[in-house]
Amino acid sequence: xxxxxxxxxxxxxxxxxxxxxxxxxxxxxxxxxxxxxxxxxxxxxxxxxxxxxxxxxxxxxxxxxxxxxxxxxxxxxxxxxxxxxxxxxxxxxxxxxxxxxxxxxxxxxxxxxxxxxxxxxxxxxxxxxxxxxxxxxxxxxxxxxxxxxxxxxxxxxxxxxxxxxxxxxxxxxxxxxxxxxxxxxxxxxxxxxxxxxxxxxxxxxxxxxxxxxxxxxxxxxxxxxxxxxxxxxxxxxxxxxxxxxxxxxxxxxxxxxxxxxxxxxxxxxxxxxxxxxxxxxxxxxxxxxxxxxxxxxxxxxxxxxxxxxxxxxxxxxxxxxxxxxxxxxxxxx
Amino acid sequence: xxxxxxxxxxxxxxxxxxxxxxxxxxxxxxxxxxxxxxxxxxxxxxxxxxxxxxxxxxxxxxxxxxxxxxxxxxxxxxxxxxxxxxxxxxxxxxxxxxxxxxxxxxxxxxxxxxxxxxxxxxxxxxxxxxxxxxxxxxxxxxxxxxxxxxxxxxxxxxxxxxxxxxxxxxxxxxxxxxxxxxxxxxxxxxxxxxxxxx
Numbered sequence: 001x002x003x004x005x006x007x008x009x010x011x012x013x014x015x016x017x018x019x020x021x022x023x024x025x026x027x028x029x030x031x032x033x034x035x036x037x038x039x040x041x042x043x044x045x046x047x048x049x050x051x052x053x054x055x056x057x058x059x060x061x062x063x064x065x066x067x068x069x070x071x072x073x074x075x076x077x078x079x080x081x082x083x084x085x086x087x088x089x090x091x092x093x094x095x096x097x098x099x100x101x102x103x104x105x106x107x108x109x110x111x112x113x114x115x116x117x118x119x120x121x122x123x124x125x126x127x128x129x130x131x132x133x134x135x136x137x138x139x140x141x142x143x144x145x146x147x148x149x150x151x152x153x154x155x156x157x158x159x160x161x162x163x164x165x166x167x168x169x170x171x172x173x174x175x176x177x178x179x180x181x182x183x184x185x186x187x188x189x190x191x192x193x194x195x196x197x198x199x200x201x202x203x204x205x206x207x208x209x210x211x212x213x214x215x216x217x218x219x220x221x222x223x224x225x226x227x228x229x230x231x232x233x234x235x236x237x238x239x240x241x242x243x244x245x246x247x248x249x250x251x252x253x254x255x256x257x258x259x260x261x262x263x264x265x266x267x268x269x270x271x272x273x274x275x276x277x278x279x280x281x282x283x284x285x286x287x288x289x290x291x292x293x294x295x296x297x298x299x300x301x302x303x304x305x306x307x308x309x310x311x312x313x314x315x316x317x318x319x320x321x322x323x324x325x326x327x328x329x330x331x332x333x
Numbered sequence: 334x335x336x337x338x339x340x341x342x343x344x345x346x347x348x349x350x351x352x353x354x355x356x357x358x359x360x361x362x363x364x365x366x367x368x369x370x371x372x373x374x375x376x377x378x379x380x381x382x383x384x385x386x387x388x389x390x391x392x393x394x395x396x397x398x399x400x401x402x403x404x405x406x407x408x409x410x411x412x413x414x415x416x417x418x419x420x421x422x423x424x425x426x427x428x429x430x431x432x433x434x435x436x437x438x439x440x441x442x443x444x445x446x447x448x449x450x451x452x453x454x455x456x457x458x459x460x461x462x463x464x465x466x467x468x469x470x471x472x473x474x475x476x477x478x479x480x481x482x483x484x485x486x487x488x489x490x491x492x493x494x495x496x497x498x499x500x501x502x503x504x505x506x507x508x509x510x511x512x513x514x515x516x517x518x519x520x521x522x523x524x525x526x527x528x529x530x531x
Contacts, residue, residue: 039355043365298355299348 013105017094025241026056032293039297066230071134074227078132083228083235086125090242093118097249098173100259100277111172112164115250116157119205122243123149126207126214126224129236133227141223144304145207145214151311152204152211158319159197162326163187163254176258185262188255190329193322195255197315199291202247204311207240208292210299211307218301248288249281256284378491380436380451383429383467384476389516394473395448398424402440402449408433411440427469432462441492445504450490452479477518487512 030045030052037044045052070079096111098104108114123145130142164170166187167178179187188195204211215223225236252258259277266273302310341347366373385394396413403411410433414426441449452475459465467475480488489512494500500508 035359038359038363041358041361041364043363043367046367294352294355294359297359298351 010105013103014095017105018091021091021094021242021245024245025238026060028241028244028289029059029237030056031289032296035290035293036297039294060234063234064231068230068232071227073134075132075134078128079227080232082125082129082132083225083232083239084125085128086122086239087235087242089118089122089125090239090246093246094242094249096172097246097253098176098258099249099281103278104173107171107173110170112160112170112175112254115172115246116153116160119243119246120149120153122239125236125239129228130224133224135227137220137222137226138224141214141216141220141226145224148204148207148211148213148307148311151308152201152315155197155311155315155319156201156205158316158323159194159201160254161319162191162194162322165323165326165330166191172253172258176253176260179257180260180263183262183264185260185264186255186257188257191255191322191326193318194326195251197319197322198251198255200310200315202251203292203295204307206243206247206292208244209296210302212301213304213307216301244289244292245285248285248292251288252281252284258284375453379453379455380438380492382452382454382457382475382479383431383434383472384450384452384479385427385469385472386448386450386513387473387476387480387516389514394424394427394469395446396424396427397446397448398422399445401443401445405439405443407437407439408435410434424469427472429467429472430465431457431467432465438492441490442495444493446506447490447493447510450476451492452476454479454482480515481517483515485515487514489513 033055034044034052045055048054048058070076093115095105096108096114098107126145126149127142130138130140130145133139163175167175169175169178175187179185203209207214213223214220215225220226225233228236259281261272261275261280385396387393388395398413398415400413403409403413410430412426412428412430413424414428416423416425436451438451441451454475457465489510493510494503494507
């Protein structure tokens with residue numbers, strides 16, 4: 001009886017999570033178009049609904065009813081599984097991400113390792129789609145993606161080691177709890193170098209500008225998913241935005257104190273303690289999502305050799321330095 | 334490398350400056366004009382669809398068939414058909430190929446009797462090329478459509494009296510040209526309905 005109860009709760013939680021996530025992804029596309037539009041002094045979508053608010057729904061309907069074209073010379077099985085791999089990997093990461101106190105589907109002890117590992121599987125979707133499409137552009141996109149992911153996953157992992165050293169745990173809930181014990185309530189300040197490395201690596205991991213070389217519109221048309229259309233095309237988009245949310249959530253949990261507010265702020269303004277944790281969590285995630293769009297609206301794409309140079313020559317040494325400094329500090333205090 | 338440059342490189346000053354600029358732009362007013370719903374103001378001297386002025390006193394066009402517009406036209410898109418009857422030249426047809434026109438308004442400046450005008454209509458796209466070749470009848474209809482939408486009582490085109498030339502060298506009719514009183518033949522409501530039907 002107990003097992004059934006646990007499974008039922010997990011299923012309900014997953015369903016709620018899934019619904020909220022899909023809504024977030026849909027409106028993240030809307031927010032992106034609006035924000036980029038206003039940065040360029042345009043208006044963005046305005047026609048469907050008031051201020052274009054129904055645009056994402058119209059887009060979804062359009063994508064579902066579009067013809068799903070599969071080119072003749074593609075590797076059919078791999079071509080069909082690739083978007084599913086991307087999507088499944090992106091969705092699975094959310095299983096361990098806590099959004100509030102006790103609000104997590106699976107509270108496992110190696111949560112952080114799990115997220116990084118599963119996010120790495122998403123790369124297979126991109127490489128498979130690039131290979132199976134039997135197209136130059138897609139293949140180049142896939143190759144670039146492989147090289148980029150391998151380089152930046154190292155930096156991403158190393159930047160989180162500092163956090164692990166501070167929290168002495170891989171459990172994401174435990175990491176947040178440890179931060180709320182500090183008077184400033186965030187690992188952001190002692191781990192500022194780690195946070196910088198993490199933000200740059202997360203941009204590269206999610207294929208966002210300025211590191212969107214796998215799908216560089218101006219060079220590779222759309223990169224690894226040129227040959228996809230209709231619903232399969234949208235699955236890749238879904239995976240990309242889910243990965244953005246996942247990385248934002250990870251940044252929030254590891255560096256910004258998750259759903260907690262810094263104790264010093266609560267002491268100064270006791271009213272802040274009334275606001276539920278989920279609101280703080282979402283605010284912090286939205287800030288990171290905004291950061292993605294903001295950087296996209298500001299920076300041009302890096303050249304391929306510059307991308308590799310930043311990854312191997314700057315970010316990894318910085319992350320290593322961060323680990324050494326943090327270790328020494330932890331050992332003597 | 335100077336210390337300044339090193340600091341710039343380490344703290345990514347340039348990138349933060351760029352971020353600040355885009356943030357400023359994010360909160361400034363967009364410049365978009367949402368075209369079918371709102372239009373920009375049309376300024377004086379706008380050169381749009383061609384029309385032959387319908388004389389409010391005779392209800393006919395004022396063209397005398399002097400061929401000056403045909404001669405001056407840089408893209409050679411004006412064709413005038415004339416016939417000689419009883420020692421008198423009669424203009425039987427007046428054709429402007431709007432798909433070749435470059436809207437320089439030389440024809441309007443050259444016309445000695447102010448018979449031709451480039452109106453402020455600009456929404457006359459068409460699915461066929463034939464619809465863009467205006468004959469005399471169509472050109473007069475263009476004027477009626479334009480005049481019906483004109484809000485003031487009189488109309489005077491800026492190019493009827495070319496400012497670069499001394500007024501004493503203008504033809505007499507051009508010098509004495511008065512603003513034309515407007516006759517609204519087509520009701521505006523009907524015009525709007527026609528547009529939506531197209």
